[in-house]
Amino acid sequence: EADIYQTPRYLVIGTGKKITLECSQTMGHDKMYWYQQDPGMELHLIHYSYGVNSTEKGDLSSESTVSRIRTEHFPLTLESARPSHTSQYLCASSGGGSGNYGYTFGSGTRLTVV
Amino acid sequence: TQLLEQSPQFLSIQEGENLTVYCNSSSVFSSLQWYRQEPGEGPVLLVTVVTGGEVKKLKRLTFQFGDARKDSSLHITAAQPGDTGLYLCAGGQWDMRFGAGTRLTVKP
Numbered sequence: 001e002a003d004i005y006q007t008p009r010y011l012v013i014g015t016g017k018k019i020t021l022e023c024s025q026t027m028g029h030d031k032m033y034w035y036q037q038d039p040g041m042e043l044h045l046i047h048y049s050y051g052v053n054s055t056e057k058g059d060l061s062s063e064s065t066v067s068r069i070r071t072e073h074f075p076l077t078l079e080s081a082r083p084s085h086t087s088q089y090l091c092a093s094s095g096g097g098s099g100n101y102g103y104t105f106g107s108g109t110r111l112t113v114v
Numbered sequence: 115t116q117l118l119e120q121s122p123q124f125l126s127i128q129e130g131e132n133l134t135v136y137c138n139s140s141s142v143f144s145s146l147q148w149y150r151q152e153p154g155e156g157p158v159l160l161v162t163v164v165t166g167g168e169v170k171k172l173k174r175l176t177f178q179f180g181d182a183r184k185d186s187s188l189h190i191t192a193a194q195p196g197d198t199g200l201y202l203c204a205g206g207q208w209d210m211r212f213g214a215g216t217r218l219t220v221k222p
Contacts, residue, residue, distance in 0.1 A: 035212075105157050
């Protein structure tokens with residue numbers, strides 16, 4: 001049974017729409033992450049959070065924004081979707097220090113912008 | 115420049131064969147993790163290695179962390195079709211970086 005949930009699983013939207021990808025975890029983890037992954041390609045870190053009211057940008061330049069108002073919730077928002085945003089978005093959480101406890105990933109949201 | 119280099123990129127073998135995949139970097143990592151990802155799903159953690167030279171076994175999978183903590187290998191004995199998937203290594207501290215992965219196909 002998954003302890004980290006992402007919704008929606010699949011999303012097809014038109015260019016210019018605002019969307020929010022949801023991510024929630026029930027493990028009480030303080031660290032949460034968003035990764036972007038194109039089919040068959042590596043994961044790129046786009047945002048991370050070390051706790052409530054803490055958010056940082058990752059390596060990959062992204063036009064998305066995130067918020068962390070509650071420990072369990074880490075939504076990602078695209079204000080104006082473009083076809084270049086088409087990708088899979090993976091949310092993860094971690095409870096340990098220095099990454100030693102590993103990440104728990106959600107099943108991902110596959111986004112298609114037409 | 116990719117922080118973690120994984121090789122080979124693709125590997126297709128017959129059921130029952132042994133294989134080794136590699137994860138290399140010029141950086142030293144405090145820990146390194148291996149994940150397996152199936153199509154349409156998120157990666158699932160297999161193991162975390164922390165100490166240089168450490169060897170961990172998970173059934174038919176053997177993971178080794180290099181003495182200098184810059185590289186790691188994953189060896190699978192008697193591969194089965196259920197081992198098919200994308201194997202990813204990841205390293206770092208608070209924010210992990212992933213390699214591009216080795217895509218393994220095990221044919222029955």
